[in-house]
Amino acid sequence: MPEQLLSVLGTDGAVKKKDRPELSDQDLLLLHGTMVRTRKLDERGMLLQRQGRIGFYLPAFGEEAAHIGSAFAAEQDDVIAQSYRQPGIALLRGVSAETMLDNCFGNAEDIVKGRQMPVHYSFKDAGMISISSPIGTQIVQGAGIAHAMKIKRDGRVCITFFGDGATSSNDFHCGLNFTGVSDAPCIFACINNQWAISVPIAKQTASRSMASKAAAYGMPGYLVDGNDVLAVYEATRQAVERARSGFGPTLLEFLTFRMGPHSSSDDPSRYRPAELESEWEAKDPIERFEAFLLREGLLDEDAVKAIHAEAEAEMSKAAKASMVKPAPSIDSMFDDVYAELPAHLAEQREQLRSEGGDHAVDADAAFPL
Ligand SMILES: Cc1ncc(C[n+]2csc(CCOP(=O)(O)OP(=O)(O)O)c2C)c(N)n1
Numbered sequence: 001m002p003e004q005l006l007s008v009l010g011t012d013g014a015v016k017k018k019d020r021p022e023l024s025d026q027d028l029l030l031l032h033g034t035m036v037r038t039r040k041l042d043e044r045g046m047l048l049q050r051q052g053r054i055g056f057y058l059p060a061f062g063e064e065a066a067h068i069g070s071a072f073a074a075e076q077d078d079v080i081a082q083s084y085r086q087p088g089i090a091l092l093r094g095v096s097a098e099t100m101l102d103n104c105f106g107n108a109e110d111i112v113k114g115r116q117m118p119v120h121y122s123f124k125d126a127g128m129i130s131i132s133s134p135i136g137t138q139i140v141q142g143a144g145i146a147h148a149m150k151i152k153r154d155g156r157v158c159i160t161f162f163g164d165g166a167t168s169s170n171d172f173h174c175g176l177n178f179t180g181v182s183d184a185p186c187i188f189a190c191i192n193n194q195w196a197i198s199v200p201i202a203k204q205t206a207s208r209s210m211a212s213k214a215a216a217y218g219m220p221g222y223l224v225d226g227n228d229v230l231a232v233y234e235a236t237r238q239a240v241e242r243a244r245s246g247f248g249p250t251l252l253e254f255l256t257f258r259m260g261p262h263s264s265s266d267d268p269s270r271y272r273p274a275e276l277e278s279e280w281e282a283k284d285p286i287e288r289f290e291a292f293l294l295r296e297g298l299l300d301e302d303a304v305k306a307i308h309a310e311a312e313a314e315m316s317k318a319a320k321a322s323m324v325k326p327a328p329s330i331d332s333m334f335d336d337v338y339a340e341l342p343a344h345l346a347e348q349r350e351q352l353r354s355e356g357g358d359h360a361v362d363a364d365a366a367f368p369l
């Protein structure tokens with residue numbers, strides 16, 4: 001029944017023994033550590049934008065359980081087709097905060113040489129697709145990736161993450177319809193944070209839930225408490241097992257709340273009441289998981305404080321390292337497009353070099369947004 005909200009953790013962190021997923025203490029601490037590091041990375045990213053050091057940032061405040069808990073149920077060689085609001089997956093998969101911030105600065109060590117927007121990461125080596133800004137494109141990319149996995153019978157699965165707003169896109173229909181028919185190993189993970197910039201969920205759909213849409217595509221759908229990292233993990237684990245065993249796709253809806261602005265360019269106080277924000281702040285997924293870890297005796301108050309301080313120091317160090325790196329060389333814009341540079345571009349490159357190359361660029365010019 002999709003309308004039943006699946007949860008494991010009570011708001012006080014208590015968990016019924018029978019519902020507890022099989023995770024080792026080490027796993028539980030890794031999940032918690034990654035959630036805290038993600039929160040601190042986002043705080044640092046917003047700070048860097050407010051300081052005018054980067055042009056744009058987009059945080060995932062409040063959505064740490066929904067994406068990190070879910071990605072934790074996949075193996076490292078499974079593929080993630082994500083949107084711009086799941087930064088914790090890269091951290092979970094071993095990408096360093098410095099590498100992520102190199103993208104935000106668009107500096108010389110940025111993997112994509114400053115050609116992408118900030119927070120639009122490209123971490124192929126971590127099994128993650130390059131993030132696109134147009135809403136929903138990763139849903140069809142995920143469906144296609146899973147279809148290829150099915151043809152190759154390589155035993156892998158793909159999880160695609162998208163927001164509630166993306167369920168109104170053509171790509172949502174194409175991706176789910178196609179996969180409902182192909183039975184490819186794709187998990188459709190809708191992070192319902194109840195807002196698509198300023199559009200509330202009530203104006204997004206007249207459906208009872210996003211999970212209920214699964215019925216139309218011939219796949220199971222489950223509504224999961226997205227602020228409950230253990231429920232998110234367990235629901236995804238079961239969907240991954242189902243997909244890997246050849247039984248096809250699942251639609252998961254993680255109900256959560258975007259605790260921060262849509263991005264550094266947004267001011268949510270203009271369109272949503274402060275009381276709603278405080279209501280959801282009280283349901284903070286990190287605090288809820290910490291209540292569980294304290295109850296279980298896996299952490300005490302001092303250890304929690306130390307984990308937060310360590311994550312903050314990590315992000316500060318990463319930011320300091322990224323911000324002093326030079327911009328990509330201007331020559332690099334001629335790279336990667338043609339195997340052999342056509343004559344007219346070679347000529348333009350020569351002209352640029354003769355005009356001073358990198359020195360012709362004002363590195364202090366305002367960010368063009
Ligand atoms: C095709 C398309 N239309 C509109 C936009 C502008 N836009 C950027 S983010 C966004 C909201 C998306 O909301 P949701 O899918 O709920 O994801 P969230 O930002 O809440 O994580 C919109 C409309 C876009 N990027 N692409």
Ligand SMILES: [Mg+2]
Pocket residue numbers: 163164165191192193194195196197
């Ligand atoms: Mg949303």
